[in-house]
Amino acid sequence: MPSDDAARLGALYDAHATPIWRYVVHLTGDHAAADDVVQETLLRAWRTPHILAEDPESTRSWMYTVARHLVVDEARSARRRREIPVEEPPESAVRDATDAIFDAMLIEEALAGLSDAHRDVVVRAYYGGLTVAEIADELTVPEGTVKSRLHYGLRALRLGLQEKGVTR
Structure with missing residues (x-):
């Protein structure tokens, strides 16, 4: 068949x-x-x-x-x-570092607005990649205190960024 x-x-x-x-x-x-x-x-x-x-x-x-x-x-x-036909395909776009620089500047300014204790915990957790237990050992404070500072520090950081117009 x-x-x-x-x-x-x-x-x-x-x-x-x-x-x-x-x-x-x-x-x-x-x-x-x-x-x-x-x-x-x-x-x-x-x-x-x-x-x-x-x-x-x-x-x-x-x-x-x-x-x-x-x-x-x-x-x-x-x-x-x-669709617009072209003779040659366009070159692929290369991202420049401008957005990353502006993002870093905004975050740096927002971090500067935090208290020393909150900034220290946020930086160690997110930029240092440390766990709550490791941060607690380094700062010689209880883990609950680290969690609390991290929570309130991130909340203050978010508010600081929103005040600067960051919405994402």
Whole structure:
């Protein structure tokens, strides 16, 4: 059975692909797009068995209509309206350090607004990568105190950044 399907698909291609391709090239002027439209048209014909059962002229008329609809749909698509063809692809963008510098300056200013105890805990936790237990050992304070300072320090830091207009 699969070889029968392959033979029917080959016959469909042989009978209709070239005229449909010429028609689409006439409409679009684009050989690559014509290949895609012909492929989609043949696929739709293949998926519509009652079309294949009709006489070849009716089948070809149906395929011309489908191809025209595909060309019109592509012309109207949002992708086509937004694409601008260029000769060479643009160079990839390289992020500069400007945003990172401004972020660091904002954070530095906000950290300066914290009390020494809160700033010390926040810096050790987030920039030093220390755990609550490690910070408590270094500062010789209970872990609960470190957690409390970290909580209130981060809250004050967030408020300080919001006052400077940082919303993220």
